[in-house]
Amino acid sequence: MSVAVLARGLGLRRRRGEASRDCSFELAAGRVAALVGANGAGKSTLLKVLAGLLRPAAGVVEVTGEVGFVAQEKPLYRSFTVAETLRFGRVANPGWDADRADRLVEEAGLPREARVTRLSGGQRARLAVVVALARRPDVLLLDEPLSEMDPVARQETLRAIMVAVAETGMTVVLSSPVMGELEGVCDHLLLLDDGAVRLACDVETLLADHRIVVAPLGADFGAHRVVETREGERQVTAMLRVTPGLDLPAGLVSEPSLDEVVVAHLRRAGVAA
Amino acid sequence: MKGLRLIEFRIDRRSGVATYLQLVHQVKQALRLGLLGPGDRLPTAREVVEQTAINPNTVLKAYRELEREGLVEPRPGLGTFVRRSLVTPGVAEDSPLRGDLLEWMERARGYGMGREDVEALFRSVLDQRF
Numbered sequence: 001m002s003v004a005v006l007a008r009g010l011g012l013r014r015r016r017g018e019a020s021r022d023c024s025f026e027l028a029a030g031r032v033a034a035l036v037g038a039n040g041a042g043k044s045t046l047l048k049v050l051a052g053l054l055r056p057a058a059g060v061v062e063v064t065g066e067v068g069f070v071a072q073e074k075p076l077y078r079s080f081t082v083a084e085t086l087r088f089g090r091v092a093n094p095g096w097d098a099d100r101a102d103r104l105v106e107e108a109g110l111p112r113e114a115r116v117t118r119l120s121g122g123q124r125a126r127l128a129v130v131v132a133l134a135r136r137p138d139v140l141l142l143d144e145p146l147s148e149m150d151p152v153a154r155q156e157t158l159r160a161i162m163v164a165v166a167e168t169g170m171t172v173v174l175s176s177p178v179m180g181e182l183e184g185v186c187d188h189l190l191l192l193d194d195g196a197v198r199l200a201c202d203v204e205t206l207l208a209d210h211r212i213v214v215a216p217l218g219a220d221f222g223a224h225r226v227v228e229t230r231e232g233e234r235q236v237t238a239m240l241r242v243t244p245g246l247d248l249p250a251g252l253v254s255e256p257s258l259d260e261v262v263v264a265h266l267r268r269a270g271v272a273a
Numbered sequence: 274m275k276g277l278r279l280i281e282f283r284i285d286r287r288s289g290v291a292t293y294l295q296l297v298h299q300v301k302q303a304l305r306l307g308l309l310g311p312g313d314r315l316p317t318a319r320e321v322v323e324q325t326a327i328n329p330n331t332v333l334k335a336y337r338e339l340e341r342e343g344l345v346e347p348r349p350g351l352g353t354f355v356r357r358s359l360v361t362p363g364v365a366e367d368s369p370l371r372g373d374l375l376e377w378m379e380r381a382r383g384y385g386m387g388r389e390d391v392e393a394l395f396r397s398v399l400d401q402r403f
Contacts, residue, residue, distance in 0.1 A: 032328050040397065043340065159326035166319040166329035182293050257289065258387050 004029040004064050004171035005050060006137050007029070009148045011058030012042045012049070012195035022121065023059065025200035027173070027188060029138075032165060035175040036180045036262055037192030043175040044072060046192060049142045065138025066095075072143040075130040082127060083112040087132075093135045101134035104160055121148035130158055133164050140164075142174040146181070158185050179259045191262065193269035203258060210261050213238050215251030222246060228264040239264040278316050280387055284325050296319055296335035304344065304359035315345060315353045 010023035017234065023046075027033055037043050048054040048129050050061055050224060051069035074084060090096045106111070108126045116124060124150050142159070143248050146154045162185065164170060173190070176182055179239060189206060190200035199206070213221070225241040239256060256264075280303050282296055290298075301382040314337065318329040322347050336353050339345045347353050363370035 030330065053299070123307070155326060162322045162326055162328060163319060166322045166332075168315075182326050184286055184331075187328050204293075207291070254287065 002029045002064065003027070003062075004031070005173065007050075007059065007197075009059035009160045010049070010056050010197075013043050013057050020108075022104050023195075023197045024265060025190060025197055029064070029171050030165070030169045031188045032172045032180065032186050033107065033174070033188035033190050034160075034186035035173055035190045035192060036177070036179060036182075036266075037175075038266060039177060041192040042195040043178045043184070044143050046196070047143050047173065047175060048070075050139075051141050057194055059084055063139050066136075066143065068132045068135050068137030069140045069141045070128045070143060070145055072134045072147075074124045076124060076128055076131070078117045079115060081113050081115050082110050082119075084129065085116065085127060087129050089134055095136045097134045097136050100129055100164070104130040104133065106155060122150060122153050123234060125149055126153055126157060129160070136168060137170060139173070142172070144175050144177070146176070149165075156180075161185075169187060179262045183258045189258075189262070191265055191269075194227075195265065198269050199265055206261060207241060207258060209241055210256050211242055211248060212254045212256050212260070213249055213251045215242055215249055219251065221249050224249070227261075228268055279303075279313050279317065279319065282316075282325055284327055293331045293335040293338065294300050296321075296332065300335070300344070301359060303353065304357075304366060305361075307358065307360040307364065309355050309361070311355050312357045313355045314351075315355070317352055333392055337362055343362075 001055060006028040007026070012023065017064075020106070035043050035046065038237075046056060047069065048071075049056045050063055051067055052063070053069070056269050060195075077088070077142075080088065086098075086105065088103050089101065089221070091099055105127070110119070110127060112125055116127070119127065125145060126237050129142070129145055132142070137213045139273075142161075146157060149157060158181065161172060161174075169245060174182070187203050189199060189201060189203055190197055210227070214235055215237050217231065217234055219236060221238060223243045225243070225244055227239040227241055239260070280300065284292055284295055288295065289376065300315065306347055310316075316324075318332040318336075319357050321327070321332045322329050335343060336347070340347065340353075344359070346356050362368060365371065378391065381394070382401060386394070
């Protein structure tokens with residue numbers, strides 16, 4: 001499997017002080033990665049670095065092939081109509097997929113003669129995603145594409161992106177403050193905190209690696225890594241990153257959801273910082 | 274021409290069961306009930322994605338698992354095809370076993386049992402025997 005996105009020793013400017021330098025990860029072609037982190041964690045900065053719009057404070061990134069980027073502010077020509085936006089896209093992009101663009105605009109019910117300034121935030125976001133998909137990039141970077149959309153639009157947009165992945169094998173990185181509806185859509189997770197990637201791995205491996213254990217207070221979790229604990233009067237609930245080959249501690253063991261794993265790691269990162 | 278899909282997948286996002294396993298289970302269920310049989314083509318990853326909005330890599334992973342179990346085979350350029358059936362004689366529409374079970378369910382209903390009561394009893398005997 002070829003590598004579509006590679007970051008080595010990458011440093012992003014932190015809010016305070018020195019830039020981080022411990023940011024290394026790679027993403028195989030055809031993967032769909034969720035870039036998750038709190039506000040200010042550096043999601044937009046990382047995407048702009050991957051898109052080649054910002055120079056990293058340190059380290060290198062390599063992105064293979066044509067890159068498509070939809071920034072959070074949904075860059076479109078405000079004075080164009082929807083139809084003009086598509087026409088411009090076709091003229092400006094040799095690989096333009098006019099069929100896909102028309103189909104998606106139709107599905108979204110975007111009024112073709114409406115000017116971009118007249119569209120709602122959600123409609124603008126959809127149009128920006130349509131334009132990005134029609135350009136047929138090898139790597140598509142989306143900065144919080146769903147934030148202004150209603151639930152139906154979110155679902156249809158995710159479907160359109162997934163269909164494009166199925167058809168073209170493109171690689172996708174999309175950012176979001178929470179996992180939420182990205183569960184089931186993303187197969188890779190990049191967890192960002194204060195300018196550094198805390199987790200970069202396959203979603204199913206991540207789930208297989210974590211367990212929630214409810215045990216008596218003072219229980220010994222052995223060589224398993226404790227991500228987070230919550231103590232009650234008599235019991236402790238712990239999220240463990242399991243060390244393979246070792247028995248799990250005695251207690252009530254369950255499998256966490258992706259959301260639970262993400263939130264536990266985010267909280268832990270917050271505490272560490 | 275666009276044929277009708279032979280199987281419709283339904284993803285339960287809250288079930289806690291990995292999405293690819295849900296697909297695997299649903300194909301096996303269809304194979305057991307004879308809704309899918311040897312030579313049938315499974316929907317392409319693109320078709321499943323169009324229908325469910327899940328990640329195509331998940332579909333491919335499910336199909337690889339089914340292939341590993343010898344149930345389906347990919348034919349390059351054509352799609353993924355069912356290799357063998359999981360229908361046992363007892364499952365058929367006119368089988369005596371099915372008839373007995375129907376009769377048994379009627380009797381359970383006669384005792385005033387609801388769906389959940391029947392499920393609980395059935396499961397408990399099932400666990401005893403299998």
